[in-house]
Amino acid sequence: xxxxxxxxxxxxxxxxxxxxxxxxxxxxxxxxxxxxxxxxxxxxxxxxxxxxxxxxxxxxxxxxxxxxxxxxxxxxxxxxxxxxxxxxxxxxxxxxxxxxxxxxxxxxxxxxxxxxxxxxxxxxxxxxxxxxxxxxxxxxxxxxxxxxxxxxxxxxxxxxxxxxxxxxxxxxxxxxxxxxxxxxxxxxxxxxxxxxxxxxxxxxxxxxxxxxxxxxxxxxxxxxxxxxxxxxxxxxxxxxxxxxxxxxxx
Amino acid sequence: xxxxxxxxxxxxxxxxxxxxxxxxxxxxxxxxxxxxxxxxxxxxxxxxxxxxxxxxxxxxxxxxxxxxxxxxxxxxxxxxxxxxxxxxxxxxxxxxxxxxxxxxxxxxxxxxxxxxxxxxxxxxxxxxxxxxxxxxxxxxxxxxxxxxxxxxxxxxxxxxxxxxxxxxxxxxxxxxxxxxxxxxxxxxxxxxxxxxxxxxxxxxxxxxxxxxxxxxxxxxxxxxxxxxxxxxxxxxxxxxxxxxxxxxxx
DNA sequence: CGTACGCTTGACTGAGGTCAACCCAGGTGG
DNA sequence: CCACCTGGGTTGACCTCAGTCAAGCGTACG
Numbered sequence: 001x002x003x004x005x006x007x008x009x010x011x012x013x014x015x016x017x018x019x020x021x022x023x024x025x026x027x028x029x030x031x032x033x034x035x036x037x038x039x040x041x042x043x044x045x046x047x048x049x050x051x052x053x054x055x056x057x058x059x060x061x062x063x064x065x066x067x068x069x070x071x072x073x074x075x076x077x078x079x080x081x082x083x084x085x086x087x088x089x090x091x092x093x094x095x096x097x098x099x100x101x102x103x104x105x106x107x108x109x110x111x112x113x114x115x116x117x118x119x120x121x122x123x124x125x126x127x128x129x130x131x132x133x134x135x136x137x138x139x140x141x142x143x144x145x146x147x148x149x150x151x152x153x154x155x156x157x158x159x160x161x162x163x164x165x166x167x168x169x170x171x172x173x174x175x176x177x178x179x180x181x182x183x184x185x186x187x188x189x190x191x192x193x194x195x196x197x198x199x200x201x202x203x204x205x206x207x208x209x210x211x212x213x214x215x216x217x218x219x220x221x222x223x224x225x226x227x228x229x230x231x232x233x234x235x236x237x238x239x240x241x242x243x244x245x246x247x248x249x250x
Numbered sequence: 251x252x253x254x255x256x257x258x259x260x261x262x263x264x265x266x267x268x269x270x271x272x273x274x275x276x277x278x279x280x281x282x283x284x285x286x287x288x289x290x291x292x293x294x295x296x297x298x299x300x301x302x303x304x305x306x307x308x309x310x311x312x313x314x315x316x317x318x319x320x321x322x323x324x325x326x327x328x329x330x331x332x333x334x335x336x337x338x339x340x341x342x343x344x345x346x347x348x349x350x351x352x353x354x355x356x357x358x359x360x361x362x363x364x365x366x367x368x369x370x371x372x373x374x375x376x377x378x379x380x381x382x383x384x385x386x387x388x389x390x391x392x393x394x395x396x397x398x399x400x401x402x403x404x405x406x407x408x409x410x411x412x413x414x415x416x417x418x419x420x421x422x423x424x425x426x427x428x429x430x431x432x433x434x435x436x437x438x439x440x441x442x443x444x445x446x447x448x449x450x451x452x453x454x455x456x457x458x459x460x461x462x463x464x465x466x467x468x469x470x471x472x473x474x475x476x477x478x479x480x481x482x483x484x485x486x487x488x489x490x491x492x493x494x495x496x497x498x499x500x
Numbered sequence: 501c502g503t504a505c506g507c508t509t510g511a512c513t514g515a516g517g518t519c520a521a522c523c524c525a526g527g528t529g530g
Numbered sequence: 531c532c533a534c535c536t537g538g539g540t541t542g543a544c545c546t547c548a549g550t551c552a553a554g555c556g557t558a559c560g
Contacts, residue, residue, distance in 0.1 A: 076405050080490060084405040098401065101394025107401060126386070133380055143393060144351025150400045151348065151357060155326050155334040157407040158451035162516070193539060201408035203517055208540050224525090224539080240330060412548070443507060453549050458508050474507085474557090
């Protein structure tokens with residue numbers, strides 16, 4: 001539970017142009033020259049251990065981060081110790097846009113597992129956005145995607161019943177796995193029940209019951225964190241409120 | 251219920267440097283020269299009538315809008331006719347950032363009342379962001395504020411009980427009125443019960459009951475859309491989950 | 501003037517929260 | 531290596547908050 005325990009390993013950094021995630025990440029759409037500028041600006045190997053914080057609300061420095069391996073959650077916490085988890089970030093995802101408003105992060109980001117990220121500090125980021133229109137474009141797309149994702153979550157929390165919320169989540173996680181070249185029918189949840197329940201705005205017990213229900217109905221098979229989707233059609237049907245066709249969802 | 255019925259009145263446009271909202275809006279922090287570039291790029295008098303749409307999901311053209319008078323709601327709607335209202339925009343507020351991801355809006359924006367907005371089309375916007383770092387900065391601040399606002403709403407929907415949700419909303423609306431130089435203890439709701447209930451993720455009947463409850467407890471006085479806050483301290487206490495001190499909230 | 505719509509209130513119901521017990525896996529120390 | 535402990539997860543019993551259904555009221559509008 002340390003505050004910001006960032007270790008930097010100088011060696012073994014994977015360059016963007018060799019990174020398997022470059023199509024999901026900031027480099028997308030940059031030419032060779034632009035890519036070089038970006039590469040020089042980022043710190044490519046920030047390691048944080050499970051449960052450590054990548055950043056915390058009101059930290060002095062702030063940056064944009066790209067997850068390379070592992071998983072990160074962001075959360076808002078209230079004076080009285082409650083929290084609302086805002087998102088789960090997987091390899092290829094960017095986070096840290098919350099700091100735009102006041103030059104400091106407004107939520108906490110904690111590793112769900114031992115995690116590796118790339119860091120682009122805000123000054124370099126600003127500079128690159130001024131210089132490279134392609135970089136600005138890609139940045140905008142990422143911010144747009146983040147906003148869209150949050151809109152979906154608002155819809156989920158505001159309109160759906162608990163079973164639909166879980167179905168929506170699983171369906172979207174399945175898509176995200178597909179995008180990354182993993183199986184969309186069999187995968188491990190990167191987070192504990194506690195965190196997922198909070199994210200979906202329900203009690204842990206309710207979440208557990210909904211997992212059981214989906215399993216009893218033959219829609220999924222659950223073994224701890226391992227999920228197998230047995231009947232994708234019915235899962236998607238439960239998540240019917242979702243707006244966009246799969247291909248465009250994040 | 252027309253689709254995009256934008257009328258442009260060439261005359262009587264208020265220039266940014268004369269606009270009373272310039273401190274909340276994009277011009278903030280621009281010098282005289284920069285302001286002129288901005289002024290030339292925006293269409294200053296788009297009028298839309300109550301219930302008409304400012305933009306709709308998947309519209310061909312897309313822009314950033316600043317509300318000058320009136321009020322606008324944005325909402326996500328699902329295939330099966332449900333919707334989730336995402337935000338209410340008052341004079342001085344900017345909207346339209348949702349179009350960043352895919353070059354088209356991903357939600358609908360509808361006028362709650364006869365409304366006047368300024369429009370900055372996306373190409374000009376991109377161009378200005380490239381040229382002016384101050385403009386980029388202000389834009390980032392606005393996007394950050396939007397993200398922060400959505401985070402607060404997620405917290406509200408995910409963690410609070412209905413009474414707390416309403417208290418949180420009223421308290422935040424009170425702050426927004428204060429920022430605009432209006433009374434923070436007595437104001438009109440710009441939206442119908444139906445919309446507010448949807449926004450806060452509850453049934454209209456429940457919302458109505460919560461209004462009555464707050465009134466019976468002597469915290470507010472309600473007359474249709476006119477709200478008087480009688481006991482601000484207790485209202486804020488009910489909205490205790492809120493993160494930031496008032497001054498920094500949007 | 502009548503109709504419709506927005507809002508409120510009441511009675512009932514049910515989804516989901518709470519409390520509690522229990523189970524299981526993984527880590528720790530003897 | 532085993533015994534213990536702790537923390538995450540599941541299940542059951544119960545209760546409550548909020549949704550649904552229905553009626554009634556006032557204002558706005560054609």
